Amino acid sequence: MPGLEPTLLHYLLLAAALLVISLVGIIANRRNVLVLLMAVELVLLAANLNFVAFSVYYHDLSGQVMTAFVLATAATESAIGLALLILLFRRRGTIAVQTLDVLKG
């Protein structure tokens, strides 16, 4: 078990906890798609924390470079996801998850 001083493990476990919270949120969400998009942002955030923590631990800046790129990518992803959400809202008038049933899967 990790001790009291924050070590690498603490950061990794924190990131893992974020990942799991996000997944639980996705599974349990029955209200709207917006929360689903936010949960995806949380997953990316967890990965970023991993990158930064390892980068500091290894004294290797490439992890932080990766994080910088991921930040930009996540922003772009959000933009497109929100655009799709707006399209959905214009079509269906609501963003409840239940209404995503036109396609039978």
Add this chain to the structure above:
Amino acid sequence: MTFSLIPFLPELTLLAALVLILLATTVSPSRDGTVAYGVTQLALWVAVALLWLTQARYIVNPRIVEGVVLRNSSTLLMQSAALIGLSLALLYGRASLIRQKLWQPETFLLFLCSTLGVVVVIGAYHFVPLYLGLELMALPLYAMVALRKDDAMSVEAGLKYFFLGALASGFMLYGISLIYGATGSLGLAAVGSLAMSGASHGLLLLGLFFLVSGLAFKLSAVPFHMWAPDVYRGAPTVVALFISTVPKLAAVVLLLRLMSGPLSPLLVYWQGMLAFLAVLSMIVGAVAAIAQTNLKRMLAYSTIGHMGYLLLGALVGTQDGFGAAVFYILTYVLSNLVAFGVLLSMNETSDESGATLSRGSDLEDFRGLYKRSPIRAALMTLAMLSLAGVPPLLGFYGKFAVIAAALMNGFIWLSVVAILTSVIAAYYYLRVIRLMFFSSPDEERASEFPCIGVVARVVLVLNGVALLVLGLFPSALLDLTVQALAWARVL
């Protein structure tokens, strides 16, 4: 720090086309996509030409540029395949795009960007450009699926695809972060040597698990396949064609590159995971397609099944397995191009509200196609037989290579599953042929065929004939593939 731009000419050509189209739209206010189409096709073929002219030297001398980018014979082969794939997809889809009022410059911008992403992924040798290439490949696709904004089915498909795709990318990124943590480096070369020395095996494995999950999504392998039928059905058919061919090339190269190089010490774990994915994919692809009444959904499940065979070839883990996998994806792309090409030449229409009638892509629309258009029926037959793996079509040799590699390396049970599912799957491919030849046309559904350009017709016929000819002389393509991989050394 300066470096030569020569190795990056293909990407630069695509980028130049992007910029040119953007500039052209500011000059001319018309929303017509003809100029953009011309620029795109020109750029694609110029890129292929530049690729071969400038990078032929890397066939014998593979080179890693600046530690981030790889240039060797396999990147040459696969990047050319990706560029030619887009060119053919756009050629076949031209009439369909015009009819659906998607003949706009933006459509080509999105296609170009996605293909640029594919080219980047195929050439990447570092996790940073790799991830960026994957996102560049995927983000335009999310928008392209929902391009028919008035169609509720399209928008829903786009949103579902986006959400699942973003989640899969997130998982993949988490996996990459763990691999980085286990090895301390993001460059694939360094990861390879560090993984070999047994660094943090457990962390590496966990990272691999997440990475494979994300990758399986891109490949539409079970159980990450849920998006495929909906997306193929809801997206414009050209987009479905593109999704089923070009990005898969990138995903396959990524998979094989990781397996054969940096993460090869974990081969045993790879094989376990991939076997699980492969078996499920083959079974689902064979069984679920039987119940489908819409050809696009059927082709989606067909793709899922094919990815199963591909994974079988990959998991073998030896050079002949990898060669078989690459050969398989190339035969699959060729066959799918013909199948979708014929579908694109059918009259898929929308009603006034913009909602897509499934008319044109339902199986019922192929009833008696032989009487209405023998050429289309013949081409579709070639495609269906090739996808089913019937000799002497090209598809047969793809399956044969994969199953042979599996048998030779001791994967008996997997080979048995592969053969069995192949036989079961043949049912729905042959059903299409039966509908075309042995049923009479449905008068209500039979509508006139849209006007297809001469070039598209000729190329489609050549494509279909190639399935037969290359099948009669399989060593042509097979040797090319094997040789490319042999020279590559690093894949």
Add this chain to the structure above:
Amino acid sequence: MSFSAILFYVFAVILLASAVRVVIMQHPVHAAMALAQTLFTMAAIWITLGAEFLGLALVVIYVGAVMVLFLFVVMMLDARQQKWTPRWQRHLVPAVILGAVMLVEIALLIMRGVKMKDTTMPVASASMENTRELGKLLFGQYLYSLELIAVLLLVGMIAAIVLTHRQNRFAKRQDPAEQVAVTRESRLRVVSMAAETEAPEQSTAEPSPEKEGGQ
């Protein structure tokens, strides 16, 4: 326990709590605010780790741009239309149990996997080197990736505009291409019917045209 340790635990608790609030909150504006709080706290953690450029970038880009975008979209979506009722207790308990199991599994794997002898984190130096070193890398070794991210941002912009841009919906306009492309089949459908014969009613036939003519 050193000050930095206390900081870590405080931030960690806030981080996890606000992350939970993101997925729990019913109203999307509350969820967005919780996400902003999560991002702020994460930036603080990164700054304590010594990655100050990233911490600042997170605040400026993510909170400053992306969360504002989220909130704009939430406001556009007219929250009044939907009742934010908690209709999800059914799925909550199994999901939380599943999540707890997953977390324990991942945690065990991580703890077993980290074979490094010394996992203490280096103390963050007080110098301002971080941004400069990052810049050197970004414009040096990672120049290719930098160009790629530029294209990615461009394509994001194009995609978002393509999806949501609407021509002026209320302007009436004609499209000659569409008008010319109309075919006879799409406008007229000739149906064959059995012939109908008129019953001969001469007595009432004449008054009716006069009535109609008088209107």
